[in-house]
Amino acid sequence: MNQSLQELFEGRVEQFVSKRKRQSGNYEKAEQKLESFAKRSADIVKVKARGNILKRSVDGDFQTTIYQVHYQYLIKQKGTLYQEEEVEVRMCKFFKNDLIMDKEINPYTKQPELEFAAEDEQEERISYQYNRLKAVQYAERWWNTYNPAFIKFENNCTNFISQCLYAGGAPTRGFPNRGTGWWLRNKNYSYSWAVAHSMRLYLANSKSGLRAKEVSSPNQLLLGDVICYDFEGDGRYNHNTMVTAKDAYGMPLVNANTYNSRMRYWAYEDSSAYTPNIKYKFFTIVDG
Known part of the structure; x- marks a missing residue:
């Protein structure tokens, strides 16, 4: 991971723990997550993250990188601790060493217009116990x-x-x-x-x-x-x-x-x- 991307990656983790950076409004994901936890009277005690580059392309002074971040959040709620995890795929663009764009790749694309057909009411019932x-x-x-x-x-x-x-x-x-x-x-x-x-x-x-x-x-x-x-x-x-x-x-x-x-x-x-x-x-x- 190059130095510019590493700095971006480390800065994103700090968004969850630094009050100053939270107030900057530069990282929407952190704001959304912290607001979600606040509604549930839950606090992020600790954040760990690791990342890796999935794809990189260079065109002159421009560099486009698709990278993956695996977050681990230690959550405290009513004296109980649990760990939430998520993997985020993002795209960033640099001009020379200056970041000009960084956004999440939304994975929830529309799926094909396929429908489940009406059921045959006379089909024999299959017995099972769900484990x-x-x-x-x-x-x-x-x-x-x-x-x-x-x-x-x-x-x-x-x-x-x-x-x-x-x-x-x-x-x-x-x-x-x-x-x-x-x-x-x-x-x-x-x-x-x-x-x-x-x-x-x-x-x-x-x-x-x-x-x-x-x-x-x-x-x-x-x-x-x-x-x-x-x-x-x-x-x-x-x-x-x-x-x-x-x-x-x-x-x-x-x-x-x-x-x-x-x-x-x-x-x-x-x-x-x-x-x-x-x-x-x-x-x-x-x-x-």
Whole structure:
């Protein structure tokens, strides 16, 4: 990592701990995160971060670098300590050694307009018992990497949640109809397995196999349950997470892929994709 980028990287970490730099308003992400913690009566005790360059290009005096930062936040809330983690991908531009641009690359791009089909009410019910512990253990193991046993997507959030549910014993069904059921076979998959909006529709409508019940509040969720996000509030959901812990007030902390996160507060108010129009769906998994 070159000296200019290293200085930028170190300065970003200081934003979370230096009152002077917080007030400067130069780092929106720090402001958003600190405001989010303040709403929950939580404090950042310590921040650790490490980074690496993913791609670099040079054109004369101009240099463009895409780099990744892995943050670890030690959080204190009502006397309880826990660690939140997230991985952020950013792009910066330098003219000679002067920084002229630095921004996060928003990973929550729109997914294909694929829909989950209406269910066949006469399909035979598949019996299962959802193992929440195994689902959470899987989410903890693979939140920041990819399991080579599964297909990988550039926008991997829903594929990751499907893998967690599958690890918890949820049965697949519907093959080979991609618009029906929830399944993965080698490199072939249902829309509900890999597309955020289709998973949201599946969880709301499935009558057999993997099933879920929508609840009205996040504090009703259990470990291993799923939250769906419509960042723009336009009716098309573009992100999913799994509940892996609760904070000191009993609110969900979640793990996710794409913007890889661990034990992140469920509301995503500190995300670059957040808008005031955001909508959520809360699904608790039902035993078969």
